[in-house]
Amino acid sequence: MSTLTDRKNAAISRGVGMTTQIYADRAENAEIWDGEGRRYIDFAAGIAVVNTGHRHPRVIAAVRDQLDRFTHTCHQVVPYENYVALAERLNDLVPGEGPKKTIFVTTGAEAVENAVKIARHYTQRDAVIAFAGGFHGRTFMGMALTGKVQPYKAGFGPMMNDVWHLPFPNPLHGVTAEDALAALDRLFKADLEPGRVAAIIIEPVQGEGGFYPAPAEFLVKLREICDAHSILLIADEVQTGFARTGKLFAMEHAGVAADLTTMAKGLGGGLPLAAVTGRAQVMDSPAPGGLGGTFAGNPLAIAAAHAVLDVIKDEQLCDRAERLGHRLKQRLAGLRDAVPEIVDIRGPGFMNAVEFNMPGSDAPNPDMANRVREQALKRNLILLTCGVYGNVIRFLAPLTIPDEVFSEALDILEDSIIAARA
Template identity: 75%
Template sequence: MSNAEIETRRQAAMSRGVGVMTQIYAERAENAEIWDSDGKRYIDFASGIAVLNTGHRHPRVIAAVKAQLDRFTHTCHQVVPYENYVALAERLNAMVPGEGPKKSIFVTTGAEAVENAVKIARAATGRQAVVAFTGGFHGRTFMGMALTGKVVPYKVGFGAMPGDVFHVPFPVELHGMSVQKSLDALGYLFKADVDPRRVAAIIVEPVQGEGGFYEAPREFMSALRRICDEHGILLIADEVQTGFARTGKMFAMEHHEVAPDLTTMAKSLAGGFPLAAVTGRAELMDGPAPGGLGGTYGGNPLGIAAAHAVLDVIEEEGLCDRANQLGSRLKQHLSALREDVPEIVDIRGPGFMNAVEFNLGGAPSADFANRVRAEALARGLLLLTCGVHGNVIRFLSPITIQDEVFTEALGLLEESIRAARKG
């Protein structure tokens, strides 16, 4: 069946609330390539929104899941537990940034991980308020929406958000928000809107994902840690998009000299299988009473098996180093275009979590970014936009992408940017 035929069926059968970026329908995929129902090949620079750092169908991941299928697929860990869940918790406890004993829980999605981190923070501190940042993205559940610092399309039409959530501007020098201005806004928040002694947690993405791939400056993260310690507030690092080698480190917080109290993770943790986690200081993780955390599918055996394989692949294939190499090549290639493409105002991102930002006539241009995306799609390169203004292209290719495919993708990207200028 063709893409067009399936698209007609989709429009009749599915809620329009599930936004779909393309009208290509996947038939099969391998590493960094997808073939659609019309037989066309695409180079995947989206990775299911940062889920496939180890690529589509990595042989180690597939083998691990097949082996687990032959044993059992579900018991609900809260009813009949299983050893590989415990073993994965032990592995994450050892590798997530932070000194001292740590504990973990497993859930199914990044939004669930964020929700549970807030529950843990509230239970452990006896406080209610949470501070988040403009441009941040933390999920589509009600607490996730409340924490998310972007209205369209995530909050439109859904009514009142949960209370005791406050936002502070995220430091982005490009848009006139310095570290000091952001910290001043946080200080003013504590004077005007919420007593810091009522704040359970501050949640922050070390590199904003949907918000535009802006990296938190080191001095900003150090200041947040100091402020949290001063007021007894917990620092939650949302590593859902940044984790598992994407930034050139296993976790983006490793780029900083401070550690969070709680870390949320999902996406590339299980190489395409639904799995998310919260890892944090043991005494905090034990704050909720038994039964207060969990879920029917949380820590599904197939996802747990896949995650063990993902961690093995990252280590054995040196994907942190590989991410740094690929990101360097990509940023160099884009930098070489800047003289001919004045619309490029910034090229950024640690490791292979990279982005390019476009302005037109001195203002952010979502139209130009979308023209680049459309030109790339027509040429067989799958890209994603992001940013509060929608004027950023983010690059999320599998870190396992073959050199020759990556080189081909760079050529298609350059063609697409140049074609967008003519459009």
């Protein structure tokens, strides 16, 4: 008799990778149960999607109410008020002074694509600068912007042209903010005239690249450089947004406002929704019909997003992210003496990571990170790895995780790290 894994292997492209072989049957807040009733604590949250937890009652209620009204008209054909209202809310919430406007799409990669389209149209320039280790999606422009070859670019042929990469400031890996700025200066002097650059795109905290925060002083200087050369600054807040870092948007930590902000993941509370919000003059550059999509701003996802923003505010999830992250980092710090492989513990709010090297060495230790993930899974805790070298464990539990479940997960995590050394 075929197992679900056998059926998956026979029916689904192997290009769709799977971190676990758990097949979800139901989920609630920070817990998932499979078809055989096994319970797991979820420290992945669908890759930072259910920041407000699986099936938050207010999100479910909002979706059910919308389900009783209509599920799809295509906003470009027959518009609806809650789309307009959500745009108004994001225009107020996204960092930056002055009037802003918003468009809705479906995925983070689609938001990035549209941000680049808007930037190119507004500036009438072509070049885009991104950073090593960054992740911006699996579409061709997303792949081109992404600074990691395996598994995202390998074998897919030529990337989109006029995309340039700079080193991301990462002192742990020998790149200071000054080094990254010097690389940008060299790029402008040797290869790329600033007047050809439409935009610089950056994750305020790199996601897939290893949860490395961009130093605040670097973001401030990047803003100054963009202003000096009339270059648009794009903040990719797809993974960092919606209270994950202790602020609604990670750029707030540096006090820097981007010209365009991309978002997705946590916005829809489990339903597919993405957005681009930016300066009104920039957002209005494309002609009618130049932006949009059949499923862009699906009514159910829009309803869910309204509930997500309400929950973040009413349950003070930015503050809770700070408390959860502090507890997690404190627990990990207590393991440093017993686990010499731990080289760094980092991350704002509850967007945290632990990085492993070979003991007494600068060499990345991806085997250790994978063993920790496997040991945790044996104990029914779902973890994700990340990083260019695969030597980082990232922590993305829902911000609504109950205290007793969080304490249980921390015990499992500690046991798993110790067991991974055996």
